[in-house]
Amino acid sequence: MNELFLRIALDTPLDSLFDYRWEPPTRVVGDTDANESVPVISPQPGQLVVVPFGRQELVGIIIEIASTTKVPLAKMKNVTAVRSELVPLSNEWLALTQFAADYYQRPLGEVALPALPKNLKALKTVSLQRGLKKLAKLGDHNDAQATAEPLLNTEQQNAVNAITEPTGFTPHLLFGVTGSGKTEVYLQSVSKILQQDQQAQVLILVPEINLTPQFEAHIRARFPGILLSTLHSGMAEGERLLHWLAAHLGRARIILGTRLAMLASMPHLKLIIVDEEHDPSYKQQEGLRYSARDLAIWRARQLNIPVVLGSATPSLESWQGALSSRYRLSVLRERAVKNAVLPVVKIINLEREKPSEGLTPRLISAIKLRLETSEQSLLFLNRRGYAPVLACDACGWISQCTRCTANLVLHKGDHRLRCHHCGLEQRIPRSCPTCGNIDLQPLGRGTQRMEESLAAIFPDAKVFRIDADSTRLKGSAAAAFERVHDGDVDILIGTQMVAKGHDFKRLTLVAALNPDAALFSQDYRASERLFAQLMQVSGRAGRTAQKEGGNMSEVLVQTRYPDHPLYHALMAHNYEAFAKDLLQERQQAQLPPFMYQALLRAEAKELQQAIDFLREAAACQTHVGITMNDPIPMTMTRIANVDRAQLLVESASRPALQAFVKEWIGTLRTMKSKVKWSVEIDPVDI
Template identity: 70%
Template sequence: MTIIRVALDTPLDFCFDYRWAATAGDAAPPRIGQLALVPFGRREVVGLIVAVDVATEVPADKLKDALAIRSQLAPLSEQWRALCAFAADYYQRPLGEVALPGLPKNLRALKTTALDRALKKLAKTAAAHDATPAAAPLLNPAQQAAADAIAGAQGFAPHLLYGVTGSGKTEVYLQAAAQILTRHDDAQILILVPEINLTPQLEGNIRVRFPAVMVATLHSSLAEGERMTHWLAAHLGRARIVLGTRLAILASLPQLKLIVIDEEHDPSYKQQEGLRYSARDLAVWRAHQLEIPIVLGSATPSLESWQHAQTGRYRKLELRERAVAAAVLPAVHLIDMERNKPLDGLTPMLIAALKLRLQRGEQSLLFLNRRGYAPVIACDACGWISNCSRCTAFMVLHKPEHRLRCHHCSLELRIPRSCPTCGNVDLQPLGRGTQRVEEGLQAIFPEARITRIDADSTRRKGSAQAAFDTVHRGEVDILIGTQMVAKGHDFKNLTLVGILNPDTALFSQDYRASERLFAQLMQVAGRAGRAAQKEGGSASEVLIQTRYPQHPLYAAVVNHDYDHFATELLAERQQAHLPPYLYQALLRAEARELVTAIDFLTQAATAVEFPGVTINDPIPMTMTRVANVDRAQLLIECPSRPALQAFLKVWLAALRAIKTRAKWSLEVDPVDI
């Protein structure tokens, strides 16, 4: 009798044993790493075989038969299974909950129709093209040194590629990859980007540069059939360059020789639901596991990576100049809004700068990280404001759609004709979102071609890329956008960036707020002046509207001085005993009543005593209520990562024994507290 042990996508922290009897059509014995169709309760599900044996402790009368083995698919490799096992262990989740969601949905379907179709399609796909590759641009000395250092590294070699915006980090990635692909006939390269809208531009550059190489993309916007084909190309070693977002770190890549994490500082690399993993951290572990080089690139590295570079754990490679010789970093100026009073959100100085660019045929970007028309509408008569009835949040006015919308629970309502409290018909919008800024600009510059790019204007598939294409073609004079436009995009004719309303992040209770604000400002500022200044054209410029021009963060932005800013911030973190000098885990609980969540966390806080671990008091989350569910949290801190991990393993067993109506989850290395 053959017994297979199968990991399933369930919250249960163990695997399940099944009996396997080969059928006439499938006589090959099952292998570890294959997928198996098995009964589970009243359902049939697909799981991952993690062991094959001849005995089991499950009584014979309770042992069920496995239904089928996906033998047409090569087993998932030992190194891939080790990656999933590490992630499950570190993030305190069941193995099946890590391994199975990382696979395409069609691969986990009950029938193999989609798998068979994808395999046939892949078999017909040509492995190479006859097109001539585009010539690689000549690197400057700093770029060449960085590319050679990465490509020539032996074994596990983490590199922090610290380069100012526009310094040509992407070109370093590509030329280092080219050296590795030339040296190893079967080598695979994994390149991660933080957001889906950054993949088309980079994918286009890669395909032009490597026309004889199969390229696969992996991100959540792909149709399931397309994602299946691309995943299989990576799994079978056909795709030699794989480009994707954070989920691609869990792709099966049997011949992986280099990992690149672009914009490594970006919080989008941390999954915020389900398995709350950091793709950046898993990438570093995977590189260590495979003994290969990894590159973490950024103009504003995370403090964790900066500290590793300062202590020698990572090798720092620096690009201090822009790649285009005649291109220089933009001059950053602060506009004191107390002296230069804004009209409809725009100061006279910013309006004059926009007008100058319009006259010269140059592009401008206005950055405001707040979509919608206005954050709230209010009644001056009684003080009513448009709160969401289901969340601790305001409902945002979306004027073009004539709707109020909650950006947290997606509740939508018609705009009231009068105040629900006192009947006053004179309701006013307070504050400004991208829609209101767009309306104001159209009134000031009726002849200008204005485009807004945010989550509302790019809901349809492909609409974001279409909008960016119009900017690249020069068909836009003024671009208004949120964080979607802040990084990665190379707008050749853009010479002015205006930044509106950044001050709110200065007073956030989140200790990471200043780090994120600085990175955001430097990244969006870096969209300006990436090409050489035209004769008679404008020098690149960034104008920041603020009521706090004396704040030291803005001084660092004006001077493009990440080094000093990061050093000061690390010193503050060390003094305050905060990450990266401390390790954290966060227990969240949610329930219909806040008292239920708090009661569970109170029991959790006293469930286990462990030396060196600090368990803080349970508190309501900043946004306490979302979609009629109340939320609270409990923060755990420890100066030792191994000690924290040891505590969590013991603690989780105790938590599972607590009877509660609260739904709870644990996050290791939380990024939002």
């Protein structure tokens, strides 16, 4: 047979693909006929291979096969092994990774290989063989008892009909108030898609791992005869491989996961759903800085299938897409549960009502009312730890991190000062390191301190805290939320982990304790995110019909700026008016979604070194239609003894920006510098 040359992508920091030579094995089998050759299956694009690379062996992916190569034969190396036991990754999947590599300006290998489970890329095939055997024994059912589909209201039914119409690629924006039954629209849309095609697969994305157990329970209850795969970074490697294989081989017809599931192999994908599409968690913040939401739209277009973006507070990019008719808009204006109404939002002016231990008298009274009627209260404070900083009143010393431009946060229960950026930990000093004063005081309040205050004010209440510190162990988040759902909690204090996706049946009071800081952030997206957070956490209240003798559901916002337009929009539950104002501001300021951006980041031991590199980078390339801003230090300038600066590049044309960045990166790689740099397309944190 003719000699074959394979172009193989490897997970290396290099841009190019590597050419290898493949020779069919020559061994023979059987003792009856020594000339009986082993059947040889030619390698195919999408197969995994083991190849020599330097002094080691690596697993790569075959991208293409050719009969000629420009590489001299003397320099060619043979492929060590072809993983023919695994069905090749599809051409559509390879095209997806190629698009992501091109758009986000990364080498193909750095996109394709990290998207695969770690055990799949092992040099030995023990894990793969074990996963395939487990999958072969796995039934296509679960032990859950099927639940009937509830009747939909008119708005919900219209949304399901629109999503499941056989119109090919259509991006749907499902805009519904909190509690309007978006999940039920998803489930009934999934049901219709699966009924239309007996091989169809559906992908459902959620922004955070802690939202998967609740969604998984809904899916298993509704589809007991359907195999479900769950994919997220919190899974053990063997478990993740098994679920990935089920999706890759078409056994799993529903795939539920966080952003990494967007790059999973699903050969029969017919519908993509992105829940809470506005959430910044869909943007990867290291390595390949991709947006799972944006890739979902591209993948839907590639496969000519519908994609649903659901949110009570859509991103301005998606909202503008609906206003310009690029997205089909479905609106759910009423709560799905009969007699369940949106909570009343009230503003507490901290200039008039002075708080004690962070709680105003009106809020304390509101919590007491809920305790008397066995209802739950939720206090939202997006700041974990006991206090943001420990300070000395005598000399002004504060607990600063020695490695970051950040303070060490007081964690009283652990007797530690901890940096939430680099992980540095110190014991709480017995006296001020500067002047020796032993009377050190915590400044500000985190969730731990608020938990302590609530326990003191309401000694008979069951006070419970949910944040990243209390849910560090595997399974602890699911167990914590289960306690709340079971009614074993009277007062819940939590960070943004509790703000979205959870359906607390007995919750009638929500309080936002310290939201003002985001009003004055230099990040132009801060107000958009704050409004989304407050709308989402407000929506946890009043999701069921008011019980007889119970309290009206309400939201109390403690603020020093009661006249701010954001809070007025919140009181009116008026996302549309708020979004209209923000879009006008963005258009006037020429910011996304009316402008496209790329961000060059530089890291060095000294800030000036990073700034100098960025200045040189700005001067080394010019292009018509490109705006190059001045280099500036990043908001968090120093992390783990590394100084960081950034350079923002903008253009009104996405193709022009892409063309510029591709050429620019090539030039940057020729610059001799010890500065570590990276380019991010469509940055969300500036």
